Amino acid sequence: MPDLAAIVIHCRDPYLLAPFWSAVTGLPVAEEDQVRLADRSLGPTEAVLLRDPSGHRPDIWISPADDLPAPGRIHLDLVGDAEERAAVLDAGATVVRELPRWTVLADPEGNEFCLLPRAEAHGDQTPPGH
Structure with a gap:
């Protein structure tokens, strides 16, 4: 069976949700994305990566999306x-x-x-x- 590599969380505002899910999961924001979050310089379709430095847990991508159903596209x-x-x-x-x-x-x-x-x-x- 394939291994789970990543979870994608679609959102309206990655600047809001990336820090939230980083805090909740304990997965740090990837270094290159930390700068983009701090500078608020993400492109309109650019996702933020949360990555376990040990590689033991799946990545989480916080990805902007225009059309989201309520209560969202994930359930963890x-x-x-x-x-x-x-x-x-x-x-x-x-x-x-x-x-x-x-x-x-x-x-x-x-x-x-x-x-x-x-x-x-x-x-x-x-x-x-x-």
């Missing part, structure tokens, strides 16, 4: 404890709804994602919509 499931949940909220996420075993959150553009406690992440139940 993240795993974290209470401290990590607080960090995600501090980074700019909002709570959409609390469910018995996980929380549905939204990034600053409204793309929904789930945060599961570590104990739930390896259970037999999959969040709805998957």
Whole structure:
């Protein structure tokens, strides 16, 4: 089977979402894209790369798109404890709804994602919509 190489997150504003998803995933913005973000010099279709320096995790591309459905074109499931949940909220996420075993959150553009406690992440139940 092929390996997962990258995840693409389509967005309206890469200047807003690249720092958000970098903070939430812990993946740093690629050096060449750090300058473009700081200078606000991205081209209209230019994506921002978040890359794990160790190469153990897939890349994430934050890519501008004109036509986006609500609540977005992605749905990620993240795993974290209470401290990590607080960090995600501090980074700019909002709570959409609390469910018995996980929380549905939204990034600053409204793309929904789930945060599961570590104990739930390896259970037999999959969040709805998957």
